[in-house]
Amino acid sequence: MRDPARPGDRALVSSPPVAPIDSLTALSAARFAVYVHFPYCLSKCPYCDFASTAAKQVPEARYTKAVLRELAVRGSELGPREVQAIFIGGGTPSLWNPVHVREVLQAIGAQLQLAEGCEVTLEANPGAADEARFSGYRAAGVNRLSIGVQSFQPATLTKLGRGHDGAQARRAVAVAREAGFTNVSMDFIYGVQGQTVDEVRRDAEEAVSLGTEHLSAYALTLDSESLAEDVPLAKQLARGEVQLPADDVVVEMQRTVRDVYRQAGLERYEVSNYSKRGYHSRHNATYWTGGDWLALGVGATGSLSERRYSNQRSAEKYLVDVEAGRLPENSRETLTSLERFEERVAMGLRLTSGLDLEATCRQFVQPYEPRRPLVERMLLEGLAVMDAGRLKLTDAGMDVHSAISARLM
Numbered sequence: 001m002r003d004p005a006r007p008g009d010r011a012l013v014s015s016p017p018v019a020p021i022d023s024l025t026a027l028s029a030a031r032f033a034v035y036v037h038f039p040y041c042l043s044k045c046p047y048c049d050f051a052s053t054a055a056k057q058v059p060e061a062r063y064t065k066a067v068l069r070e071l072a073v074r075g076s077e078l079g080p081r082e083v084q085a086i087f088i089g090g091g092t093p094s095l096w097n098p099v100h101v102r103e104v105l106q107a108i109g110a111q112l113q114l115a116e117g118c119e120v121t122l123e124a125n126p127g128a129a130d131e132a133r134f135s136g137y138r139a140a141g142v143n144r145l146s147i148g149v150q151s152f153q154p155a156t157l158t159k160l161g162r163g164h165d166g167a168q169a170r171r172a173v174a175v176a177r178e179a180g181f182t183n184v185s186m187d188f189i190y191g192v193q194g195q196t197v198d199e200v201r202r203d204a205e206e207a208v209s210l211g212t213e214h215l216s217a218y219a220l221t222l223d224s225e226s227l228a229e230d231v232p233l234a235k236q237l238a239r240g241e242v243q244l245p246a247d248d249v250v251v252e253m254q255r256t257v258r259d260v261y262r263q264a265g266l267e268r269y270e271v272s273n274y275s276k277r278g279y280h281s282r283h284n285a286t287y288w289t290g291g292d293w294l295a296l297g298v299g300a301t302g303s304l305s306e307r308r309y310s311n312q313r314s315a316e317k318y319l320v321d322v323e324a325g326r327l328p329e330n331s332r333e334t335l336t337s338l339e340r341f342e343e344r345v346a347m348g349l350r351l352t353s354g355l356d357l358e359a360t361c362r363q364f365v366q367p368y369e370p371r372r373p374l375v376e377r378m379l380l381e382g383l384a385v386m387d388a389g390r391l392k393l394t395d396a397g398m399d400v401h402s403a404i405s406a407r408l409m
């Protein structure tokens with residue numbers, strides 16, 4: 001372990017604001033992030049397929065110790081890397097005592113070099129928002145809060161099994177500001193059973209009225225993987241007991257969100273993400289721009305060059321593995337050049353800053369010529385534009401992002 005008094009630690013303790021940066025390309029030179037997963041929640045939401053577990057008593061100290069042990073092992077194998085962003089996600093990390101969050105952040109700062117103004121995000125549940133707790137996170141070094149609002153509408157929140165209401169969500173943003181957070185994000189879900197386009201519009205209007213720096217809005221997705229994971233809502237859907245809105249309605253919801261956010265001055269920088277200028281998520285940009293990230297904790301998936309690993313999704317198995325001195329992995333793979341190419345295309349085209357497809361083909365030794373006619377057709381059909389060598393999807397292209405990515409692979 002390095003000296004805890006080195007500059008990285010001071011940066012965490014003084015909790016600097018995240019300085020806005022103008023372009024995602026600023027991340028291109030050296031992209032490395034750390035993801036820490038906190039798997040515990042008060043209850044399990046019926047649509048959730050994250051590595052999360054409902055716990056009456058969260059084993060906070062035991063879990064913290066395990067994460068620190070995992071960090072010590074993985075961090076020692078990394079070599080010199082500068083960390084641009086840390087993200088504490090879950091689960092419900094706002095159940096984690098700030099004292100433990102501080103321990104984890106200090107350990108990351110002691111083991112790895114932190115970039116100046118490193119973005120440090122913690123996901124917070126509106127139901128667990130109080131000023132002392134949020135101030136504790138701020139003092140621990142967290143400089144960005146991501147609040148899981150999902151909706152302000154009582155009916156939608158009930159269907160999602162969320163324990164908070166709209167008033168608590170509004171209060172969570174106010175508490176975050178009182179605690180000194182100048183970079184706050186909110187997450188929303190649309191495409192919920194019984195939800196209308198008008199309700200989605202009202203959520204979007206209320207979201208922008210709160211003035212946060214960043215908003216994410218994702219369509220509810222329940223696929224075969226959700227079914228395999230025994231997600232209750234996916235099983236109800238398969239049995240025909242619930243119905244999600246039709247695809248064209250979901251697209252209309254997505255366009256409604258986009259228009260409301262844009263009219264409020266937010267920039268769409270990724271298919272599902274919007275921000276004030278310079279406030280895009282640096283952590284997620286690491287995924288979208290082909291960076292590496294170290295992942296720690298239950299169910300976390302890390303990516304170091306062509307190597308991928310996933311940790312145990314069961315909290316108990318994770319703890320037992322770490323305590324026995326084993327790496328808590330349940331899988332590890334090395335991606336082929338083609339797999340990495342496909343991932344880069346799919347991720348890169350999610351960004352409005354697009355992708356230099358020819359350069360990506362060269363990087364991963366894939367031929368560009370067979371793809372050229374497809375690109376030309378996309379340009380003709382108005383699904384994309386070519387801007388200084390970068391292929392950028394238009395709004396129409398973003399609506400069919402998955403299909404376009406698949407065609408280019």
Ligand code: SF4
Pocket residue numbers: 040041043044045048049050052090091092125
């Ligand atoms: S709070 Fe989030 S992580 Fe926890 S069960 Fe609900 S959706 Fe899953």
